[in-house]
Amino acid sequence: MEKKLIGMKKRLTNYGDDDFALFLRKSFIKGFGHNDDALDKPVIGIINTYSDFNSCHGNLNSLVEASKAGVLAAGALPLSFPTISLHESFSFPTSMYLRNLMAMDTEEMMKALPLDACILIGGCDKTVPAQIMGALSANIPFVQLVTGPMSVGSFKGDRVGACTDCRRIWADYRSNNLTNEDVLEASNQLVPTVGTCGVMGTASTMALMVETLGLMVPGGACAPAVSAQRVRISEETGALAVKIANLNHNPRDWLTERSFENALRVLLAVGGSTNGIIHLTAMAGRMGIDLSLDRLDELGRNTPVIVDLKPSGEGYMEDLDKAGGLVRILTEIADLLYLDELTVSGETLNQIIKRTRMSWPQSVVRTRGTPVFDSGGLAVLKGNLAPDGAIIKQSAASSELIIHQGKAVVFDGLADLSNRIDDEDLDVSSKDILVLKNIGPKGAPGMPEAGLIPIPKKLARMGVKDMVRISDGRMSGTASGTIVLHVAPEAAIGGPLNYVKNGDEIYLNVNTRTLKLLVSDEELQVRKKKMPIITTSPKRGYGKLFHEHVMQAPQGVDFDFLKGVDDEDKL
Ligand code: FES
Numbered sequence: 001m002e003k004k005l006i007g008m009k010k011r012l013t014n015y016g017d018d019d020f021a022l023f024l025r026k027s028f029i030k031g032f033g034h035n036d037d038a039l040d041k042p043v044i045g046i047i048n049t050y051s052d053f054n055s056c057h058g059n060l061n062s063l064v065e066a067s068k069a070g071v072l073a074a075g076a077l078p079l080s081f082p083t084i085s086l087h088e089s090f091s092f093p094t095s096m097y098l099r100n101l102m103a104m105d106t107e108e109m110m111k112a113l114p115l116d117a118c119i120l121i122g123g124c125d126k127t128v129p130a131q132i133m134g135a136l137s138a139n140i141p142f143v144q145l146v147t148g149p150m151s152v153g154s155f156k157g158d159r160v161g162a163c164t165d166c167r168r169i170w171a172d173y174r175s176n177n178l179t180n181e182d183v184l185e186a187s188n189q190l191v192p193t194v195g196t197c198g199v200m201g202t203a204s205t206m207a208l209m210v211e212t213l214g215l216m217v218p219g220g221a222c223a224p225a226v227s228a229q230r231v232r233i234s235e236e237t238g239a240l241a242v243k244i245a246n247l248n249h250n251p252r253d254w255l256t257e258r259s260f261e262n263a264l265r266v267l268l269a270v271g272g273s274t275n276g277i278i279h280l281t282a283m284a285g286r287m288g289i290d291l292s293l294d295r296l297d298e299l300g301r302n303t304p305v306i307v308d309l310k311p312s313g314e315g316y317m318e319d320l321d322k323a324g325g326l327v328r329i330l331t332e333i334a335d336l337l338y339l340d341e342l343t344v345s346g347e348t349l350n351q352i353i354k355r356t357r358m359s360w361p362q363s364v365v366r367t368r369g370t371p372v373f374d375s376g377g378l379a380v381l382k383g384n385l386a387p388d389g390a391i392i393k394q395s396a397a398s399s400e401l402i403i404h405q406g407k408a409v410v411f412d413g414l415a416d417l418s419n420r421i422d423d424e425d426l427d428v429s430s431k432d433i434l435v436l437k438n439i440g441p442k443g444a445p446g447m448p449e450a451g452l453i454p455i456p457k458k459l460a461r462m463g464v465k466d467m468v469r470i471s472d473g474r475m476s477g478t479a480s481g482t483i484v485l486h487v488a489p490e491a492a493i494g495g496p497l498n499y500v501k502n503g504d505e506i507y508l509n510v511n512t513r514t515l516k517l518l519v520s521d522e523e524l525q526v527r528k529k530k531m532p533i534i535t536t537s538p539k540r541g542y543g544k545l546f547h548e549h550v551m552q553a554p555q556g557v558d559f560d561f562l563k564g565v566d567d568e569d570k571l
Pocket of ligand 1: 056087088089123124125162163195196197201203
C-alpha cells in the first residue's frame with residue numbers, strides 16, 4: 001500500500017525531482033528557525049485574515065497565537081498564512097462582490113500549501129462563508145474559528161452596538177431628532193471593541209449556522225471577541241485541528257444535506273440575516289447540494305423565532321453567550337433537527353446537547369411556547385414580480401405592512417436613488433411602495449446592501465418609520481423594516497422588476513407569500529419589447545469574470561464554474 005505523505009512532503013513544487021523539491025523546501029523554511037524534527041510533523045495551516053482595515057478581525061493575531069499553542073501541544077507544526085480580508089465598510093463597491101474572490105484565494109492557497117488540516121479564522125460577514133466555500137472545494141480537513149462578537153457600548157444611557165443601533169440612530173438624525181454632536185458621540189460607542197457586530201446580523205448568523213453544521217468547536221460561535229473564553233476556544237481549535245489531520249476527518253466526507261437543513265432551521269429560529277440564505281446556498285453548492293427557497297419557506301412555517309436579539313428582538317450576542325449560546329437554541333428546537341448529524345469534533349449534535357447542562361434561568365432564548373415571532377424569521381415570496389423568488393425578514397417587518405397594496409415609486413439604480421430620494425418635490429406618500437432596480441448580482445454589481453432604501457426625508461420628518469421597499473439587492477442582517485429583497489431574476493438581466501413603472505400598483509401579502517405587480521401580462525410584454533436588455537461586461541480582470549459567471553440570489557451568487565464537486569481535486 002502506498003505510504004500517505006504528511007506535512008512538508010505533500011504537494012511538492014514541480015521541479016521534476018521530488019527529493020530536490022523537498023530539500024529546497026526544508027532549506028527555505030529552516031530560515032524561520034524550524035529544525036528537522038518539527039518539519040517531519042503534520043502541518044496545520046492557520047489562515048490569518050488580520051487587516052488594519054478590519055476591526056472585526058482586530059483580535060486575530062492573538063487567536064493565531066492561541067491556536068498555534070493548541071497545535072504545538074497536540075504534536076503538530078502550526079504555520080499561519082494570509083488571505084484576503086473583507087470588512088463591510090471597507091469594500092468598494094460592496095463586500096459581496098469580493099466574497100467569491102476570497103473563496104478562490106482560500107481554495108487555491110489551501111490546495112497549494114502542504115497542509116494536513118487547516119484552521120480558518122474569520123468573522124466579518126463575508127469572510128466566514130468565503131472561507132468555508134473555499135475549504136469545501138479544497139477538500140482537506142478544516143475547522144472554522146471566528147473572531148467573536150464585539151462588546152456592547154452605551155449611548156445616552158441605552159445599550160448600543162453595531163449595527164442595528166447605527167441604522168436607528170442615523171434614521172433619528174435624518175428625521176432631525178438627533179444633532180451632529182449626538183451622532184459624533186454615538187460613533188464612539190457603536191463599536192466599543194474589536195470583534196464582529198454584536199446583534200443578530202450576518203456575522204452572528206453565520207457563526208451560529210457554522211457551529212450548527214458542526215464546523216467549529218462546540219460553543220465556538222458566541223464567546224466575545226475580548227474574552228479569555230475566546231482565547232481558550234482558539235487553543236482548543238488548534239488541538240482539534242491536529243486530531244482531524246491525524247484522522248483525515250474531512251467535512252466533505254461527513255457533511256450532508258441534513259446538516260445544511262439543520263443550519264436552515266437555526267437561521268430561522270434565531271431571526272437570522274437574509275444574507276444567511278445566500279451564503280448557506282453557496283456553501284452547500286460547493287458540495288453539489290441544492291438548497292431551495294421553497295424548502296426554506298416550508299421549514300419556516302413551523303420554526304418559531306426564539307432568540308430575543310436585535311434586530312428582531314432586544315438583546316445582544318453577549319447576552320446569548322451568557323444564556324448558553326447555540327446549544328441552548330439547539331436544545332429548544334431539538335425535535336426539529338437531525339440530531340445524528342456529525343460534527344468536526346467527532347460527536348453528533350445529540351451527544352453535544354446531552355453532555356451540555358443548561359440549568360440556569362435566562363430570558364434570551366425563549367421557550368417554544370413563548371416565541372419572539374410565531375414562525376420563521378424569513379419568508380419566501382413569489383409572484384409575477386419575482387418568479388424565482390424574493391425574501392422578506394418578516395420578524396423584523398412592521399405588522400401593519402405585512403399585507404399591503406400601494407403605488408410604486410421607482411428608482412432606476414443607486415445614482416437615481418441618491419439624486420431624488422430626499423427631493424422635496426418627490427411624489428411619494430407613506431402608503432407608496434419604494435422600488436429600487438439594478439442592485440442585483442450583475443446590476444450593481446455585487447448585490448450591495450442598499451435594499452434598506454431610506455425613508456424620504458420629507459416623510460421621515462413627519463414621523464414615518466417604515467414603508468414597503470422592494471429591490472433585487474440585499475440588506476445588512478442588522479437592519480429592520482418591511483423590506484423585500486433578492487428579487488429574482490434581477491432587473492439587469494430582464495427580470496420583471498425591470499419593467500415596473502411609477503404609479504404601478506404592487507400587492508404584498510406575506511401570509512400568502514405573494515408579491516404581485518398588478519399589471520397585465522400583455523402590458524408587460526409591450527414594455528419588454530420597448531426596453532431591450534443591454535448589459536456590457538467589463539473588458540478585463542475580476543470584473544469581467546464576475547459579470548460573466550455570477551449566478552442569481554437563489555443560487556447563492558456564487559460563480560457557475562465553482563459549484564459542485566470535482567474529485568480530480570483530491571490531492
Ligand atoms: Fe464586520 Fe459587522 S461589519 S461583522
